[in-house]
Amino acid sequence: MIALSLAEIAAVVGGQTHDIPDPSAEVTGPVVRDSREVGPGTLFAAFAGERVDGHDFARQVVEAGAVAVLASRPVGVPAIVVEDVQSALGALARHVVRRLGATLVALTGSAGKTSTKDLIAQVLQRKAPTVWTPGSLNNEIGLPLTALSATEETRFLVLEMGARGIGHIRYLTDLTPPKIGLVLNVGSAHIGEFGGREQIAQAKGELVEALPEDGTAVLNADDPLVRAMASRTKAKVILFGESDEADVRAENVRLTDSGQPAFLLRTPSGASEVTMRLYGEHHVSNALAAAAVAHELGMSAEEIATALSEAGSLSRWRMEVTERPDGVTIVNDAYNANPESMRAALRALAAMGRGRRTWAVLGKMAELGDEALAEHDAVGRLAVRLNVGKLVAVGGREASWLQLGAYNEGSWGEESVHVSDAQAAVDLLRSELRPGDVVLVKASRSVGLESVAQALVETGAEGEVSAR
Numbered sequence: 001m002i003a004l005s006l007a008e009i010a011a012v013v014g015g016q017t018h019d020i021p022d023p024s025a026e027v028t029g030p031v032v033r034d035s036r037e038v039g040p041g042t043l044f045a046a047f048a049g050e051r052v053d054g055h056d057f058a059r060q061v062v063e064a065g066a067v068a069v070l071a072s073r074p075v076g077v078p079a080i081v082v083e084d085v086q087s088a089l090g091a092l093a094r095h096v097v098r099r100l101g102a103t104l105v106a107l108t109g110s111a112g113k114t115s116t117k118d119l120i121a122q123v124l125q126r127k128a129p130t131v132w133t134p135g136s137l138n139n140e141i142g143l144p145l146t147a148l149s150a151t152e153e154t155r156f157l158v159l160e161m162g163a164r165g166i167g168h169i170r171y172l173t174d175l176t177p178p179k180i181g182l183v184l185n186v187g188s189a190h191i192g193e194f195g196g197r198e199q200i201a202q203a204k205g206e207l208v209e210a211l212p213e214d215g216t217a218v219l220n221a222d223d224p225l226v227r228a229m230a231s232r233t234k235a236k237v238i239l240f241g242e243s244d245e246a247d248v249r250a251e252n253v254r255l256t257d258s259g260q261p262a263f264l265l266r267t268p269s270g271a272s273e274v275t276m277r278l279y280g281e282h283h284v285s286n287a288l289a290a291a292a293v294a295h296e297l298g299m300s301a302e303e304i305a306t307a308l309s310e311a312g313s314l315s316r317w318r319m320e321v322t323e324r325p326d327g328v329t330i331v332n333d334a335y336n337a338n339p340e341s342m343r344a345a346l347r348a349l350a351a352m353g354r355g356r357r358t359w360a361v362l363g364k365m366a367e368l369g370d371e372a373l374a375e376h377d378a379v380g381r382l383a384v385r386l387n388v389g390k391l392v393a394v395g396g397r398e399a400s401w402l403q404l405g406a407y408n409e410g411s412w413g414e415e416s417v418h419v420s421d422a423q424a425a426v427d428l429l430r431s432e433l434r435p436g437d438v439v440l441v442k443a444s445r446s447v448g449l450e451s452v453a454q455a456l457v458e459t460g461a462e463g464e465v466s467a468r
Contacts, residue, residue, distance in 0.1 A: 001043075001148045003028045006068055006080065009043070012095045013070070013088035020068060025078075027067045031089065031148040034142065040065035045089055047141070048072070051137045078114055086140060090175045093144030097176050102131075102154045103292055108161045108169060108204050109184025109226075111340040112286050113138065115278070116184060117160045118314040119290035127299055128155035135315050136335070138162035139435040147176050156297070164193050165204045173210035180296060181228040181235070182205040182218040182289055187340040188375065193367055195376040201225040211235035218292045220285065221246040233467065240292040241285065248292040250284050257350035261287075265305050267295045274303035277312050279319050279331070280348030281342075317450050319348065327435035329356075330451035333442040337365045339375045342442060343382060349440040350386040356436050357389045361425055361452055363443025364398035373401055380405025384415050389437075391416040394423055394425045395447055422448065426455045 007023035010016065019021055029041035035057040038044055042439045044061040046054030046069050058075035063069075068078040072085055096103065105124075107117060114136050121132035131150045133142065134184075138160040148156050156208045159176055186201045204226075208217040220226040221241035230237045240248040250263040251271075261284050262275040276283055287308050294304045313320060321322035325331065329352065333345050341364060349358050360383050366414040368375050381400040383391045393403035399418060406416035419425050429439065433456075441453040 001027060001030055001150070002099060002152055004096075006078070009070075009092060010080045013080065013082050013091050014090060015082040018074045018079045018081050019076065020078040020080075025067055028443075031070070031092070031145060033145065035061050035064075036321060038064045038066045040069065042066045044069045045085055045145075046071045046075070047085055062345060089144045089148075093147040094175050095148075095152070097147050097157070100157070101154075102150060102157045103180065103297065105156060105158045105180045105182065106161050106173065106176065106178035106207055107158075107182035107184065107289070108163065108207050109182075109220075110187030110200060110204075111338055111344075112184050112282065113162070114162050114315050114335075115283065115318055116182075116286040116289050117158055117314070119286055119308065119311050120182075120293050121158050121314070122292045122311040122408055123290050123304060124156045124158065124297065125297070125308050126303065127294075128299065129153045130156040130158060132158035134161040136145050136160065136162070138226040140168075143172050144175055161207060163206075165333055166199065166203050167206070169203060169206040172208065173207060178207070178211060178215065180216045180218060180235075180293055181211045182284070182293060183207060183226045184222065184289055185220055185223045185340070188338050188371060191368055191371055193369070197225060201229070205229040205337045208233035208235065209345075218289065218298050220289070220294070220410045221249075222285070233468060238292050238296060240288040241322060242288075245311055246288075248295055250288055253284055254282065254349045255281060257354070259348055263287075265291055265301055265308070266290060267301045267304070269295060272299035272301045274305045274308045276308060277310070279321060279352060280344055281351070282344035282348070317453070318347070320453075324457065324459075325438075326434055328456070330453055330456050331438065332450060332457075333440060334445075334450040334453055336445045337363075337443050339368070339371075339379065342379045345440055345442050346379070346383055346386055347387065349388060349438060353389075353438040356438050357434070358438040359390050359392060359429065359433075359437060360388045361392045361394060361429070361439060361441045361449065362399070362402055363394045363447035363449050364396070366444040367445070372398060376401035376406035377408075380407075380416065381409040384409040388415075390414075392425050392428060393418045394422060394443070394449060395420075395453070422452050422455075423450050425449075426459075429456060430459060 027043045038061040044066040062077040092403040098314040215235040219242040221239035253263040391406045403418040443449040
């Protein structure tokens, strides 16, 4: 964070100082909410959760180097006391961002946000110091914490913005007003909470509405609901996609033998070949989105293509590929799932598994509301249509819908199996995997199927283990 005294911070957040011997003492490090991340110069934000209350760690974090605690009550050590810690955190982020000389890039979408954010960050950091959202910390707490990790040297601040309802992105853009706003797609993620795709589009479009007249809206030309958002902004509009009308587009898209996308990147400043290290054709759209942002910020097509070709995955459990010594390939994409990302992952599995036996270990897609049965059934059917060797559906009711879809689509009824839990899936795969097999593991985060992927990786490296 840019250096601020405790007195300045208290004034910004409207707080009262308690037990602070020197109000001129400066916070020079980041603001953190996890006591394990505290170090010299940090400010600790104490949140009271259902199981853990950060206020209980106040003395511990100060002893570890925190300058003070941002708290909702006095804690017996240097503290700035406010009515609401989350609101205070947002106010502090707003203040710091306005003082920074950085260009703020914000992005949202139903699928691919984190992967695209990671690509944008890896491209832009070649041009100038860049700070970006770690993992998927894209909500009312994670976003300001990311913004507050920027320093005087930061030139690009890349922020992922999530939404679970109308007004959420408007709130986030008020805290951190973007200069460039990117909308990837409008899909089915959280459709049960929003009520429909039109409502999702309304919420995602709040990002482009927040842009200034001298800003830029980067929109997906291949998604009609996103493209229509051009009418909701006064900013310049850049389109990306495979459409001929896209300003930044991909031509001659293909997959390598290992399932990695390659294409000709064409921008208004030129064209250059890209061969990605990531797996799956769905990353082409993510790469084009990143390329459009980078083009707008002055990078050449050749510079962008080189950066995209060398970029890797920065976030865990997103098409994370491990080659076991015995020749089995594990694809851990278990961080989250929705119908769009499930279809993309299955197609990536089919591409990676050419000439090899493939397994799809899938679990529930959450928050689909009335669409849940149809969407799970459709994913199960797609697995069979893509000639996935076997679908292993893990868990309760939704998993049974996955398996039933595959069973009804299959010719022999042997294309799928339903197991009760992660350990059962591991036991099955341990007994049946053989060298050369490719295994995809994917479900919504709440299912916890990353334990299956981890157990399979460890099995290949160290022998028999159990899913945790």
